[in-house]
Amino acid sequence: MQYSGQRTRVKDILDRETAGGEVMVQGWVKTRRSSGAVSFIQISDGSTLRDLQIVVEQSSPDYALVETLNTGCSVSVVGELLESQGRNQKYEINATKLEVLGQADPEEYPLQKKRHTLEFLREIAHLRPRTNTFGAMARVRNTMAYAIHSFFQERGFQYIQTPMITASDAEGAGSMFRVTTLDLQDPPRREGLVDTAEDFFGQPTFLTVSGQLEAEIFALAMTDVYTFGPTFRAENSNTSRHLAEFWMVEPEVAFCDLDGLAELAEDFLKYVFSSALDKCPEDMAFFNQWYDNTAISTLEGIINSSFERLTYTEAIKLLESSGETFEFPVSWGLDLQSEHERYITEKRIGRPVVVTDYPRDIKAFYMRMNDDGETVRAMDVLVPRIGEIIGGSQREEREDVLLDRMRQSGLDAENYWWYLDLRRYGTVPHAGFGLGFERTVQFATGMQNIRDVIPFPRTPKNAEF
């Protein structure tokens, strides 16, 4: 089903069983090669990685127009679908009518026929979707986003929309962006301090760092829920794995413990990666060829193998007995560093690893205390090259234990009155995890920098476009 009259998508044309018949295609010129008697135009409409070759003969009334075409122009073409005489494509269109919809001055248009660096393309994020790389990225990203919904929907989970603006200022996940309508040049004051009672919400508000606490509310009513939306971190993180605005998937399941959650995480990742391979074979082959020649085999390996389970204590023992020299110390009670995680998942196990039961002191207050009083039911899913891709836990459902943990963490229980209410009225064991969507796309495609797997990256000092 299409909504634009006579136009046929490039993908639909190239996927046809046979040639023949008149078609109309519309898209953007990738390259043009002139000949004495004939001119070739490669056009793309983003529906597929493949270009469509348009042939215009010199005898055509529109041939003069063709001479004005260059990379970036938009065109509308009517012609006959033929078997191509050339080797690099199955079909081509012999144009009978050509219309230029929009010019692109070749002296100014920044995209060229050759390859550009990813750094340069980031500076022209409004044009980079027209490149093979970002077209492929957008299609894989779309497919994975759809797979996330279908995975949960097929399993009876309800999709919950949690708020992006929150008054909880310490959800334990880093610095937050302030949301305010106050005049920053001249804010209302009360006893010398900014009077937040005058602000839009009558109190300090922020952009959310996680929908987890709200998702728990719905899990304790609808049992199986998930969120999928943008989250924000005001950390001054300058790495290839961090964004100030990123998308997170957060399932939350009632009547579920950490073992059940680990199973869910494993099934989930396999489903999403399978979907990318099955539905975007050309795009994945492109990434495999140009960016990471292990991308496809890595995903296939994950889909066909079971994840390794390791407790934090076992992971420490493994690291201590590895004989490896690490920059950071390995000792029970200290958090695993990137180098440790990568050693485990890349060098020792060679596939995803679920590390569970971390020391309570390095994990958030809401994670369920184990009987040993020292560890909590937390889990991290580690994957080669990226490291932590999922962080989750069984939640503390016992009100008294949760209150203790909040006090130890220096949190004011009054601010979490509704969160505590969930433990007071009909509490049940429950668990959930968070998955960084961009990191998942990054992992699947083999792209090195997270800024290249989101359409418009938001990073410190950069909010262009």
Place this chain on the structure above:
RNA sequence: UCCCCAGUAGCUCAGCGGUAGAGCGGGCGGCUGUUAACCGCUAGGUCGCAGGUUCGAAUCCUGCCUGGGGAGCCA
């Protein structure tokens, strides 16, 4: 935020104390059912910004800005 590296033509880079170069892209011309087509000619740069050293700075030094790699924080 910390450590390291880099900013020279539209893009990718070379030049690393003596006054600016290549390839690609652009323009013009030629040739060919072409495939990042090919061949010839040609235009195009206050060498990131601000100071300093020097007879002389793209080149050495200092500061700042921007980008990249790594680390921390995490997803």
